[in-house]
Amino acid sequence: MATGGKGSQSSTARPTNRLIYEKSPYLLQHAHNPVDWYPWGQEAFDKAKREDKLIFLSVGYSTCHWCHVMEQESFQNEEIGQILNDNFVCIKVDREERPDVDKVYMAFVQATSSGGGWPMSVWLTPDLKPFVGGTYFPPEDGIYQVGFRTVLLRILEQWKRNKTSLMENSQKILSALLARTDVGARGEEAPPSSKEVMSRCFQQLSESYDEEYGGFSESPKFPTPVNLNFLFSYWALHRSTTEGARALQMALHTLKMMAYGGVHDHIAQGFHRYSTDQRWHVPHFEKMLYDQGQLAAAYAKAFQISGDEFFADIVGDILLYVSRDLSDGSGGFYSAEDADSYPTVQSTEKQEGAFCVWTAEEIRWNLPDPIEGIPEEKTMADVFMHHYGVKEDGNVNPMKDPHNELKGKNVLIVQYSLELTAARFGLQLEQLKTLLAKGKEMLSKARGLRPRPHLDTKMLASWNGLMISGFAQSGAILGKQEYTDRAVRAASFLRHHMFSTVSGKLLRSCYRGQGNAVEKSSIHGFLEDYVFIIQALFDLYEASLNPSWLEWAVQLQHKQDELFWDPKGFAYFSTEAGDPSLLLRMKDDQDGAEPCPNSIAVTNLLRAASYTGHKEWVKKAGQILAAFSERLLKIPVVLPEMARSAAAFHQTLKQVVICGDPAGEDTRELLHCYYSTYTPNRVLILADGDTKGFLYRHLGFLSSLEKKDGKATAYLCENFACSLPVTSSQELRRLLLP
Structure with missing residues (x-):
């Protein structure tokens, strides 16, 4: 081979x-x-x-x-x-x-x-x-x-x-x-103050923020969704302040600049790994599943907060790419697509970005149609090249092309707003949108004739978890049932292929085998596999309202505690004990391209406690924060996801309980209000009256909550004590946004 x-x-x-x-x-x-x-x-x-x-x-x-x-x-x-x-x-x-x-x-x-x-x-x-x-x-x-x-x-x-x-x-x-690498608490240390941690993290992010192009470095520039999620939470907790407004502006501007840039694949959708330059232009061309999952969720939240359809369109773009190019027939998701590929079928040498870049001549050849009704004789190619910054001799800075692989080539980047391009060519806005969409479709067909980059068909439990969260959150926020259904398929795949009902353990990976059969590995799951899947199952419950996902999440949380918890220094080890070939049992202490597992574990524990009443999990969440307190107080910018979870711990997760039939119009109206309103530190509970079901068995107080006047009714509960009932989405929104 x-x-x-x-x-x-x-x-x-x-x-x-x-x-x-x-x-x-x-x-x-x-x-x-x-x-x-x-x-x-x-x-x-x-x-x-x-x-x-x-x-x-x-x-x-x-x-x-x-x-x-x-x-x-x-x-x-x-x-x-x-x-x-x-x-x-x-x-x-x-x-x-x-x-x-x-x-x-x-x-x-x-x-x-x-x-x-x-x-x-x-x-x-x-x-x-x-x-x-x-x-x-x-x-x-x-x-x-x-x-x-x-x-x-x-x-x-x-x-x-x-x-x-x-x-x-x-x-x-x-x-x-x-x-x-010895991370841990000494004795019964208290978790650090969330106000201090959040404030310092915001300050440190603000200091590194690129005002012009967004992002938090000059180059190379990574998407880092953990930073964006922190900023959304910070804004929600400081809505009426100047700092809150700045936090939201930083996040939304970064997401827009990334979407305009070459790090976003304008022809075949999805996002490349990172940008080699400050303006998100020339990417490192590989595409990773974990980026797609986290970015889909981040863009969905941006739409939820702003109502700007631009962000919803990018969500659709990412999920189209994953559904088409990174999906296995069994329901799982593949890991990645390579940066390198053969420029032509006859080529013997691979080049980075060959599948993605264009010469001006190629675009003219593929988009030759004239545009009627404008003063000058212009073709579709002229408009397309202007809008996407295409130059005759290529638009890649030679400093970002050390091997001369991109010489004379163009990485598409949105150079002008739709309004400016339309004005430049005397086009109506809708006419331009149609033209650009048709141009992308034609170039996509042309690109389909090129040799594809290598596809890593390994399916990893942790990354599948992140992608399930992306589909589930997007399905709920955008009201797209097909996204929720795709998340359900992937979760079912994990339960069937990457989970042992005998041991209760997860497997790390499986592979596309002969005849598209799924081949399992013998490697057991690591901490990251458990936390990302548990998070995904909670997200999937909120989107699908099927409590079987909650049951599995709680089962996995118990197994995670058994396999990885450090009873002496607190927090979770990344690996199980007992492998003599591993010199160290470590605890990750940085949120990077993927969140640190202990960061996600804090929120998972709080969510699990909210769904079960198991208070030991709240204590564990506090012990994790205590174990990382030194880093959280000094340089929280390296742990923005954990800084965000510190606020959830100190403020207590709010239980939003909706009593009603999920098929009823009145219940759907309240659910839509929940899904369309961004508030951090909350969980959704559907009280459907099934007293033998998972939630009623664990949360006794649900039996005391009833519909008001026969209508679907919502309660906002904290520490299992609930507000007065409300029956309209306007009243629920006021509860969610005090």
């Missing part, structure tokens, strides 16, 4: 290595390398000890651009392969399949070098302790960087001459790392 490496074609004569028996698309990409790769496991560890050899650990993922580059340059190089095979035990790890392994050694690389990233290259002693690490290495020495071949030979020489010293240094580094 093709390696998927950039510019690579695998040799059919080359013998395979052990990775050929793996299911991970990333490991299979390396199965034909001349490197004698092992998967992470006892066979490799035993060989290293038996032969007293160092381990070379290479970690990446199948849609990682620089992983492809290093594979082509080094791992397909016969001479480098021989050096590795003769002197090291080589282990290849898919970071998405084994985030536990990745996080341990990434912590080491970040602590001992100037940064981290993938591919990650780490050299370990035979007992798995790291002593040298880095990321991408070019094959040969350059002006600014030592080559991979040189690094290998130097490390080998050090191992031969100074083995004892290396082992001692490795142990020292490990001890320091253990101290550095």
Whole structure:
């Protein structure tokens, strides 16, 4: 099979290595390398000890651009392969399949070098302790960087001459790392003040905010939905203040600029991973499932708050892409699409962005139709190129194109407002919208003839959870039943394929197998799998009102407590206990591209307590906040999701109870009010009168709540004490927005 490496074609004569028996698309990409790769496991560890050899650990993922580059340059190089095979035990790890392994050694690389990233290259002693690490290495020495071949030979020489010293240094580094990653509370510490944490987080975000283009850095620029969710919550809690207005403006402006930019795929929908420049123009072209899920929810909330249909359109755009390109027939969602692809069917070398970019000539060829009724003789291409910033010699800054792959090419970006473009060409606004939509459709067909980028068909529990939340929240807010139905299909897929009814445990991943059958992995779920799925099930209950999702969420919460809770330092470990190959049991302490699992766990615990009355979970939520209190008080900007959850903890989640028949018009009116009103820190409970159902069995007070005057009735409850009943959406809205 093709390696998927950039510019690579695998040799059919080359013998395979052990990775050929793996299911991970990333490991299979390396199965034909001349490197004698092992998967992470006892066979490799035993060989290293038996032969007293160092381990070379290479970690990446199948849609990682620089992983492809290093594979082509080094791992397909016969001479480098021989050096590795003769002197090291080589282990290849898919970071998405084994985030536990990745996080341990990434912590080491970040602590001992100037940064981290993938591919990650780490050299370990035979007992798995790291002593040298880095990321991408070019094959040969350059002006600014030592080559991979040189690094290998130097490390080998050090191992031969100074083995004892290396082992001692490795142990020292490990001890320091253990101290550095030790997150926990000492005794019964109180959770930090949410007012102080929220205020400081807002201040720190405001200081890093890009006033012109939105976002919170100059470049590279990542979507970071956790920042946007924090700002929405901050606005809702400070609606009448200048700071509240600024928080909302920062979030909405960022979402608009991202949608206008090249980081948004204007032809085939969805969002690319990040922008390499300040103005969201030139992206890193891979598309990740976790971005789509979180961004769909963020744009849905932006519509919920602003009422601006622009944001609703972007939600539809994202969910169309995921439904079409990242969906398995079984109901699950695939992980990612690659950045690299072959420019033409005849090409032998892959290029980054080849599937997505355009020359001016290509756009003229595909959009030749003249536009009638305007003063000048203009074609559809003229209007399209003007609106989307297309230039004859390409619109990509050479500084953002280190390999000259985008020379003469254009990344589409909304250069002008619809009003300005319409005025420029003497078009009516609706006429322009129709023209641009037709142009996108025609270019989409043209792009469909190009070789597609590699699709990582691995299905991860955690990322599926994030995507279910995206569909469920969007379905509820936009009133789109098809989105809720898609979320239900995906949740059913998880319950059928990635959950053991015997052990009550989740699996980490599964794969599209032969004949589109689903193949399960043997890797158990990690903390992130539990928290993102539990969150998804709560979101799905609110959208579908089916209490079976609540039951499963509560079951998983109990299992999460059993497997991951730290009774001494509080909060949850990222991994189960008992794996001897893991040197550290860590707790993530940063919200990044995905939220830190402990951040989401706080809100999950509060929601679970609201649905069950189980107060031990409220206590646990406070203990997590206490465990992270130092970071929350000093640099909450690295934990905006946890800062947001601190407010939920201190203010107590409000239970919005609606008594009625969900099929009744009066009940639907109250539900619509709930879905269309943005207020953080609340849960929805449908009291449908089923006294034997899950909610009535756990929440005794529901039996005392009744309809008023025979109409669907809403109550706002806090700590299981409820307001006076209301029967109109106007009255409910006043309760939700005091």
